[in-house]
């Protein structure tokens with residue numbers, strides 16, 4: 001813990017930690033030492049972690065990287081972090097992210113950018129660690145912590161993991177409680193581990209997962225021993241390669257890595273089969289209707305009364321002016337864009353044309369996966385991202401849709417509620433990490449982690 005705290009002090013330029021909690025960390029570390037001396041065997045005991053700012057941590061600022069939650073210190077602790085502290089883990093502080101987890105580059109944060117510790121060849125250009133869990137990815141990649149929590153609504157664990165050369169797992173929807181995690185799109189959000197290895201992801205998921213009566217969508221299923229599932233034996237596993245994920249403009253290096261990944265799995269005894277997920281092309285537009293719709297509803301609670309900040313009001317301002325001024329200055333541009341899109345697609349005249357249609361297409365996307373798994377496929381191999389990490393500022397002036405295209409390989413997994421993992425798979429010509437994604441059957445994270453281990 002002390003070594004991590006020292007590294008964090010030296011790494012302010014990365015913008016990864018936005019609230020440091022050294023007093024809490026040292027207290028928890030001392031308690032963990034005592035537990036370990038007393039014979040505690042929990043593998044998460046004493047492990048120093050960074051926590052994404054989206055998780056409510058009692059008495060510690062939890063702002064979702066938004067100005068509107070400036071000054072908000074929750075009275076309660078999220079279920080995920082409660083379980084991690086019960087296991088004996090240590091909180092080093094809160095990590096940077098895109099505002100309300102909306103973004104793919106960590107550039108929508110009210111705290112400023114998080115920076116990728118990797119560089120493109122000899123270039124000075126600062127690169128994005130990805131988003132929205134950009135601070136988590138940067139902190140783990142730069143050895144500021146041993147692991148971090150992330151959340152993934154459309155790729156926010158897997159894309160930053162791929163951009164920084166670490167492992168990121170989005171569990172099956174319902175595997176991990178959402179209670180106390182600031183909501184973005186409730187039917188898509190899932191928390192998961194961001195770690196240095198597949199084995200670490202298995203261990204940390206074990207501590208994060210489990211049924212929680214406080215989250216009605218959390219599944220009442222036993223938590224298996226995910227680490228024990230990593231046997232290294234993947235003989236006879238059937239791995240699907242979906243043809244719809246071959247998209248124009250994907251760099252040749254990523255295509256090559258994808259084939260290499262398939263070869264590695266074949267060499268380890270898996271069978272590689274071509275599959276089709278025909279509704280893939282509708283996933284991105286479907287996601288960008290459903291996620292903003294849910295966000296516009298979830299973010300209605302930030303009204304200047306209940307949480308965080310309230311705008312300064314002028315003489316004679318009423319409640320309407322208070323809402324308007326607070327939300328106008330509290331939310332950044334991307335969040336405002338999502339609230340506007342969401343409100344529009346949910347409005348009486350357009351509900352059927354957009355929101356209801358998106359829900360129907362979502363069901364078809366899920367059915368594509370169901371059919372492939374019913375046909376005996378154990379996991380699906382795809383690239384994690386359509387490119388390596390890009391430069392900070394390089395995409396912000398472009399059309400927002402350019403940024404949304406980053407999620408093309410990851411959003412399908414959230415729409416279908418499946419587990420997905422990104423593992424570091426190699427470097428591009430400029431020496432930047434690239435990730436491969438494996439998508440698993442629902443509730444089969446153990447199997448998924450086992451197969452992912454063969455790609456390391």
Ligand code: GLN
Nearest residue numbers: 101102103153154155156
């Ligand atoms: N980049 C996607 C978005 O902006 C996904 C974000 C996430 O998974 N939280 O919505």
